[in-house]
Amino acid sequence: MNATPVTTWYLEMRDPAWLRPARVPEPAPLILRAEHPLPMLNRFLYTAVGGHWYWRDRLNWSYARWLAWLDRPALQTWVLYVRGTPAGYVELEKQAGDDVEIAYFGLMREFFGQGLGGHLLSVGIERAWAMGARRVWVHTCTLDGPHALANYEARGMRRYHEETRIVHLPAQPEGPWPGWDRSDDV
Template sequence: MLTPVTTWYLEMLSPEWLRPTLSSRADLVVMQAEVPSPEFSRFLYTAVGGDWYWLQRLSWSYEQWLRYLDRPQVQTWVAYVSGTPAGYVELEAQPDENVEIAYFGLLGQFMGQGLGGHLLTVGTQQAWNMGAKRVWVHTCSLDGPYALKNYQSRGFKLYDQQVHSEELPEQPPGPWG
């Protein structure tokens, strides 16, 4: 099915732009997944992105995942609620001293609880800690309904918008696809 998709590109040019929001939940912790684990990263990718047409990495082999993850430029930060993975943010440092928020999101059962703002705050702080001169992200009309608002609420500013068409399956693959 040919679907029109709007992509928004956002950036933060200074750590002072960050408008943090942090949860006071005692059962919430965000920590870095320091050991490259293709199985865990693929789980996060499908569990978070399965409902939003995240398709690009579904065909990756174990070796492709490992090659991507086992680089110092990539960091994965995971939010846990009572020990259960609730979402993640994947950061990738680029040669031009930019850090991209490559992937970000929550598992469905954890949406609507204020966790997204907290996780994005921590992820953005970590991007600045990686030596970024600029932190950027893109989101699109296929992503969660609050994604764009969350980025803008944290202080990211829109710098480009593009519309294109994508050939998509009738339904997103879901986390089990």
């Protein structure tokens, strides 16, 4: 394990008028809410998107824990599809005080550079406001995708807190499946 400094930025949107939607890519991708709580789907999305970025918090969750997280009215998962293929997702959680957190957001690497991330984030923020949010917030860090912070700010979210801490990490991320190697991403 390597001791690594990690900077985390907290961003918020306090008014839906702050949203600066990204352009809709052509052809327009489909974004659907996963209305049936299905732990396999969310675990797949979590590892497929976050495996490259040290997303580790949920790797050891059991089926029951995933189901308990998902099977709540406060939680929504929106999945981005490109030509029928899942390409990314946004997970929204309504919290006490009517804040809505963008709990997880991202694209699979194969879909980077197509304008999909800005569009998915725009739709995710719109859905968060539709949940009755008084504030939409998110945190991102230096372990997330290289364009995450810029995307949040480009959509109109504003930083309100920053912190740096030391985290102990393996030499490389876990990857999207057991035995993954960086050479698999050719």
